[in-house]
Ligand code: SRM
Ligand SMILES: Cc1cc2nc3c(=O)[nH]c(=O)nc-3n(C[C@H](O)[C@H](O)[C@H](O)COP(=O)(O)OP(=O)(O)OC[C@H]3O[C@@H](n4cnc5c(N)ncnc54)[C@H](O)[C@@H]3O)c2cc1C
């Protein structure tokens with residue numbers, strides 16, 4: 074007599090299992106197939122082409138009525154199994170009980186729903202089945218607004234599908250880059266650029282706070298205050314194995330239903346396969362391993378020996394026109410090495426991860442033609458040592474040229490600005506060269522490019538090399554660091570000309586040779602991006618040196634010093650009491666008056682920092698940034714308010730200047746001094762910017778120093794009013810912020826660009842005003858007290874140890 | 885018990901580190917840009933700098949005090965500097981970080 078086989082779930086895994094089983098043992102079982110969806114097996118992967126309109130549902134059905142009928146399978150579609158009674162070997166559904174000799178659970182997964190307000194509103198869908206797909210198709214038309222929460226594989230396919238139908242789509246992703254499980258930041262950046270080019274807006278680091286709406290969804294609100302209007306919200310934030318039936322039946326369940334190598338659960342009469350299972354602590358979310366499971370389970374049910382061994386999987390995003398491939402294990406790890414290839418001009422990125430003689434993983438973007446070949450090298454564990462040097466160029470390649478450092482310049486459009494001082498674009502330089510200007514001097518004479526501050530010389534030479542070909546030899550300035558062939562100046566200018574707005578963007582577009590940069594280039598890039606794109610770029614804390622990351626100076630014993638701002642060196646009894654109380658409370662090792670006219674509390678433990686900051690904040694004090702490449706101090710003297718020689722209110726002006734400038738990030742530290750008369754008690758003439766008050770007004774001078782070099786300041790301008798001092802100083806600081814190389818103090822930068830050029834910029838009213846405006850714009854975002862931010866209760870735990878295992882005992 | 889649960893992967897910022905206190909001293913647990921974790925003694929062999937406060941790049945960390953660079957994989961100093969830091973096994977399971985305590989725990993008499 075035939076035995077009775079009941080299958081719960083007509084999905085991708087059980088469909089393949091049935092085919093195989095019926096081939097191997099057509100007469101072994103009477104089969105009953107339950108499915109919660111009111112239909113049989115179809116190719117779930119292909120829902121994305123259905124959503125985008127490239128396929129119809131009919132085209133993706135894998136098993137139709139006739140197929141089941143021909144094989145005598147009883148189909149119970151649209152019928153949920155609600156319980157399994159193991160003792161009596163029956164499953165229970167709406168239409169009663171069904172007996173089994175063997176049971177297969179193939180219930181797949183359920184989409185994870187964020188527990189936010191509004192999650193149950195009509196118009197909020199997930200992306201799992203045909204119903205979800207049809208709901209999206211019904212809404213997605215030109216003018217409709219859709220928000221997709223989740224920038225993983227499913228979310229992006231949903232976004233691209235709806236965008237293809239004309240909807241305005243925003244993707245909200247919690248992580249720093251898209252598809253972070255499959256892609257590294259560089260490939261994630263290229264993907265984002267491609268999606269943005271199709272009109273999809275991508276919002277990374279976005280945490281959904283609530284879904285808003287009355288009768289149906291109207292908008293999505295994020296933690297950072299952004300609100301996006303929405304006619305539909307698709308939640309694609311992950312899946313979890315559908316294990317409810319197994320749980321209720323007391324089968325062994327971890328994260329998924331636990332199965333052995335034969336796909337048998339803890340009950341020998343019950344098997345499971347697909348996304349609902351857990352095998353050797355591993356879960357599965359792609360079909361390739363599920364098909365292997367299907368073969369193994371078919372054999373098990375047919376009474377043959379077979380064992381499931383998970384294999385590596387490869388991922389492709391099914392968005393037409395986006396070429397992306399990732400396979401194997403491409404994370405960095407012990408003993409692993411990276412081979413990175415970037416072709417910025419063509420938007421190509423490839424990365425191979427190698428361990429010893431084996432290829433472990435591959436990530437590719439833009440050119441995935443060799444993906445399958447790399448994947449087979451990974452799966453077979455081939456010895457790649459002989460072809461290592463040319464491996465990244467793929468199967469057919471021998472002896473390719475290395476990535477070309479000129480590619481970034483070659484990719485610039487003709488209208489990209491090369492020389493900022495004289496507003497000369499690439500096209501004009503090319504025309505001049507083609508018109509016969511074949512030396513740098515000739516280009517300078519005919520276009521003025523590189524004729525002023527000279528920091529674009531490298532770029533002009535690269536344009537010449539590109540236009541003139543092999544004959545031209547560019548200069549040999551040292552590159553920024555070993556990760557790139559570009560100089561600081563070139564990188565700065567290319568960031569602006571190419572509108573690059575993130576560290577992965579710069580690394581990709583400029584052909585960085587390492588995957589994640591180094592301790593030299595990352596802080597520099599972080600600064601350049603902050604200075605150039607205050608509205609778009611977000612500070613990358615992990616690219617900062619410890620002092621700026623922790624907002625305090627690290628000491629040789631690992632403790633920190635805390636210096637609150639003391640505007641212009643002026644304090645009050647109340648502030649001094651608060652400082653004294655803090656010194657007592659946190660047992661600081663030393664209280665010291667600094668050379669910058671304020672007080673240093675030395676020897677504070679890292680875990681106490683948020684608390685001491687909160688106490689100082691409560692007394693009205695903010696961070697003194699004694700640790701930053703930014704504004705440090707404005708030293709003042711007592712001036713006309715008290716001093717018998719004082720000509721102007723130097724103390725008041727110093728305070729105003731400090732209040733205007735604090736919080737700004739600069740290439741290196743910036744210190745000011747304001748003296749009330751030429752006796753110069755505030756030592757203004759050895760500061761980065763010095764103001765000396767005289768009867769007729771104010772002498773503003775710049776580029777002094779009193780550290781490793783001692784320099785007297787040079788005159789910038791002389792003005793009559795405080796307001797003019799403020800404007801000149803703001804403009805000059807901005808000029809420095811926009812043009813200097815990272816870690817160059819003002820005096821070093823002025824040595825390079827020349828005092829004349831600086832004076833001319835500040836003297837010209839329109840230029841001065843524009844610089845000032847850009848400075849104020851940046852301050853509107855960056856002038857915040859970092860202490861207050863990090864002292865918030867929610868932030869405090871991050872400053873203490875992650876765990877204390879000092880009492881942990883070994884057995 | 886040899887593997888101790890020290891926290892969630894998300895408690896450590898990508899390209900950052902956190903410290904775990906143990907009977908054998910502080911251990912720095914690093915997370916790379918692509919979510920790998922590594923553990924090593926939080927003490928630079930040069931002058932004791934807290935490596936957990938260094939900049940993490942690729943699978944290396946640069947000491948915050950005098951910029952020696954160490955491989956997170958082997959603990960060896962890179963480039964011209966000579967020295968090594970003890971490393972400890974660490975792994976991720978279901979989003980939790982597990983640290984191998986065999987060389988870190990205080991032994992107690994049974
Ligand atoms: C606290 C203070 C000394 C004091 O007790 O008075 C100090 C302390 C440090 N200075 Fe300074 N400098 C201090 C005033 C000065 C001055 C005097 C001034 O500002 O009027 C100078 C010379 C003026 C100048 O900058 O031109 C000064 C020139 C330096 C230099 C040399 C900079 C240069 O470009 O040549 C360094 C090294 C560096 O920045 O690379 C430095 C670096 C340092 C560092 C940050 C070293 C470090 O990186 O760890 C010290 C931090 C100690 C700590 O843990 O807190 N410090 N330092 C002063 C803090 C002023 C403040 O209130 O913020
Ligand atoms: C839009 C989309 C695109 C995808 N793209 C890819 C891709 O490109 N590559 C790739 O490898 N993978 C992709 N996947 C993942 C792939 O589809 C899944 O891994 C695969 O479908 C899982 O197969 P399964 O049989 O375990 O579960 P499913 O195919 O989900 O089938 C489970 C079935 O069980 C039913 N069920 C659940 N509970 C019960 C119950 N109590 N009673 C009765 N029936 C029940 C469900 O209704 C469902 O029909 C994609 C998934 C989606 C949604």
Ligand code: SF4
Pocket residue numbers: 710711712713716717718719720748749750751752753754755
């Ligand atoms: S700067 Fe001149 S006015 Fe001011 S304290 Fe010194 S001497 Fe007096």
Ligand code: FES
Pocket residue numbers: 928929930931932933947948949950951952
């Ligand atoms: S203490 Fe680490 S480099 Fe000096």
